Amino acid sequence: xxxxxxxxxxxxxxxxxxxxxxxxxxxxxxxxxxxxxxxxxxxxxxxxxxxxxxxxxxxxxxxxxxxxxxxxxxxxxxxxxxxxxxxxxxxxxxxxxxxxxxxxxxxxxxxxxxxxxxxxxxxxxxxxxxxxxxxxxxxxxxxxxxxxxxxxxxxxxxxxxxxxxxxxxxxxxxxxxxxxxxxxxxxxxxxxxxxxxxxxxxxxxxxxxxxxxxxxxxxxxxxxxxxxxxxxxxxxxxxxxxxxxxxxxxxxxxxxxxxxxxxxxxxxxxxxxxxxxxxxxxxxxxx
Numbered sequence: 001x002x003x004x005x006x007x008x009x010x011x012x013x014x015x016x017x018x019x020x021x022x023x024x025x026x027x028x029x030x031x032x033x034x035x036x037x038x039x040x041x042x043x044x045x046x047x048x049x050x051x052x053x054x055x056x057x058x059x060x061x062x063x064x065x066x067x068x069x070x071x072x073x074x075x076x077x078x079x080x081x082x083x084x085x086x087x088x089x090x091x092x093x094x095x096x097x098x099x100x101x102x103x104x105x106x107x108x109x110x111x112x113x114x115x116x117x118x119x120x121x122x123x124x125x126x127x128x129x130x131x132x133x134x135x136x137x138x139x140x141x142x143x144x145x146x147x148x149x150x151x152x153x154x155x156x157x158x159x160x161x162x163x164x165x166x167x168x169x170x171x172x173x174x175x176x177x178x179x180x181x182x183x184x185x186x187x188x189x190x191x192x193x194x195x196x197x198x199x200x201x202x203x204x205x206x207x208x209x210x211x212x213x214x215x216x217x218x219x220x221x222x223x224x225x226x227x228x229x230x231x232x233x234x235x236x237x238x239x240x241x242x243x244x245x246x247x248x249x250x251x252x253x254x255x256x257x258x259x260x261x262x263x264x265x266x267x268x269x270x271x272x273x274x275x276x277x278x279x280x281x282x283x284x285x286x287x
Contacts, residue, residue, distance in 0.1 A: 154185070
């Protein structure tokens with residue numbers, strides 16, 4: 001079997017909105033540079049995702065220089081959003097975590113509210129170094145995370161993805177397959193492993209950066225959402241429930257925390273970067 005390599009890299013600037021697939025990305029302590037630094041909230045300040053609003057799958061956010069983003073969605077005019085000045089913050093409820101974030105306001109909130117047909121607001125995580133700790137059962141002191149569900153990065157393998165699609169093809173809802181990788185919203189996709197090899201990883205290196213593997217990624221209803229149509233089905237949760245569950249969790253992929261070190265910031269030049277990951281980088285299992 002060939003040595004594992006990075007097959008693709010994915011950055012999602014706005015939580016639950018489609019992102020982009022750059023050839024390389026800086027790794028910051030709280031995630032890939034620019035990943036999930038923005039999120040939508042409802043009038044009660046709870047985070048809004050595809051769980052409640054599957055139509056978010058059809059919107060997209062592109063990273064721009066300086067942390068700005070460019071939004072697009074069907075039936076709307078594209079909109080460029082600058083990083084807001086941190087004049088004030090609001091307390092956002094991210095699945096029970098209270099996280100201070102900077103409201104954007106104005107036409108941006110109206111753009112998203114009109115698109116979704118419900119009142120929402122866009123907020124920005126201005127200071128990920130201190131706003132939201134990683135859950136203590138998985139963290140070392142001082143580790144923080146962006147607006148991801150739990151951990152700074154998510155890795156999946158192409159072999160497991162192909163194996164899952166094969167199982168779906170043999171099951172009760174074969175007509176729903178094959179699925180596309182974007183349902184799983186990974187940060188790093190690895191090629192050249194055996195199926196489900198990642199279940200045994202405890203520590204890996206991707207190019208110049210080492211990561212702790214903290215836990216398997218439990219999956220929710222979002223992965224049943226076709227990212228091309230925003231329609232929901234039964235898969236892959238039906239197949240994961242039969243073939244790949246850990247206790248009561250239906251699992252696909254592994255959560256990562258980057259290990260801090262002094263080193264190169266890579267060609268992306270992010271001042272907070274631990275290093276850089278690139279498509280084609282070697283992936284080494286350290287433990």
